Structures are given as structure tokens and as C-alpha cells.
Amino acid sequence: xxxxxxxxxxSIFWAVSFAVIGLQSIRAIGNEAxxxxxxxxxxxxxxxxxxxYIYYTFITKKYLEKRKIVFLIIPGFxxxxxxxxxxxxxxxxxxxxxxxxxxYFSFLETNFLFAVSGSLMKIWLIWYEDAIRQREAEKQKITxxxxxxxxQINPEFLFGELSNIRAMIETxxxxxxxxxxxxxxxxxxxxxxxxxxxx
Numbered sequence: 001x002x003x004x005x006x007x008x009x010x011s012i013f014w015a016v017s018f019a020v021i022g023l024q025s026i027r028a029i030g031n032e033a034x035x036x037x038x039x040x041x042x043x044x045x046x047x048x049x050x051x052x053y054i055y056y057t058f059i060t061k062k063y064l065e066k067r068k069i070v071f072l073i074i075p076g077f078x079x080x081x082x083x084x085x086x087x088x089x090x091x092x093x094x095x096x097x098x099x100x101x102x103x104y105f106s107f108l109e110t111n112f113l114f115a116v117s118g119s120l121m122k123i124w125l126i127w128y129e130d131a132i133r134q135r136e137a138e139k140q141k142i143t144x145x146x147x148x149x150x151x152q153i154n155p156e157f158l159f160g161e162l163s164n165i166r167a168m169i170e171t172x173x174x175x176x177x178x179x180x181x182x183x184x185x186x187x188x189x190x191x192x193x194x195x196x197x198x199x
Contacts, residue, residue, distance in 0.1 A: 001128055013121065017114075018045065039094065047087045047107060048114040051080065055118035061126055080115050084108045 021044060028037050055076070088104040097103065161183050168176035 001125060001132070006125065009121070013117070014049075017048065021045070036095070043087075043091050043094065044110065047091075047111060050087075051083065051111045052114040052118035054079075054083075055115045056122045059119050059122040059126075064123065064126065076115065076119075077112075080111050081108065084111050087111070 021041060025037050025041055028040075059072070084104060084107045088100060088107050091103055091107065092098070092100060161179070165176050165179045165183070168179060
């Protein structure tokens, strides 16, 4: 997929995410200071982006094999669990909140969702690029078979056969009819034989 489409995909994802989280902050307006709400959202967004892009860059094709997917899920969950500790600690220090457990599980849930989102987006892009490559390979294969078909229907061979048939029409009409039928069979074999191979 072209880089500009990947950038658009990411932009749409983050615009929707920011809109959803921003809508949740509306209820806090009036109860809390605006600076506090903005700082709260900024830390949340930084946490989400960090986890999302760690997973997005970490996922490669080799981890999508059946044997290796377990090694991706278990350490991945442990990584999120551990990474959420410093994020929650920083959040509590900045926001001057004393309750670690409440914020920890809130961040853990959010980080887990964004780790899964980053993973799924990368998996989808890998699948899409593989599908495009496969389609291109099939297209090249069909093009190669068509070129082979064109090469088999040699114009010199066809011209020679038709000239012979033309010469036989006046002197040996029965043999000319037999030659036309023979040429028709050869052409059918060339054409339909290749079509069957293509299927």
C-alpha cells in the first residue's frame, strides 16, 4: 500500500480515537479546570500513541505464523502490564492524585485496547500487501501464458498452411477440406489447451 494511503488510514484512526476520548471529557467541563482536563487528555493520548506504535512497529510477518503467535500474545500482555506502571505513576505525580490502583487499571484497559488496535492495523496492512503481491503474480502468470499462446500461433506457420489449402482447393478439394479441418483442430488445441492450463 502506498505511503500516503497508510498516512490517511492512521489519520482517520487517530481522529476517531481523539473524538471519542474528547467526547468523554465533555462531562468534566465545569467540574474541573480546563488545564487539568487538557493535561489529562494529553497524558492519555501520549500513552495510547506510545503503546499503539510500539505494537505497530513490532508486528512483522514472522510473528503471524501459528507457532509464533503464542510468543507474541503472552509477552505482549506482560509488556503492557509492566509498561502501564510508569505511565500511571507519571500520571499520578502530574495530576497529584493519590489512588494508584484506580488509574492503573484504567490505563491498563486503554493501553491494551490500543495495543490490539496497533497490532490489528499492522496485520491488516501485511495481509493487504500480500493479497496485492499475489494478485500481481497471478497477473504476470496469465500475461506469460498469453505470450506463450501468441508465440505458438506462429504467423509463418498459419500463412504457410493457408497457402497450401488455397493451392489444393482447385486441384484436390477433398484434401483441402481435410487440411482445413486439421488446421481447425490444431488451433483449437492451442487455444483451449492453454485455457484449461490457466484454470
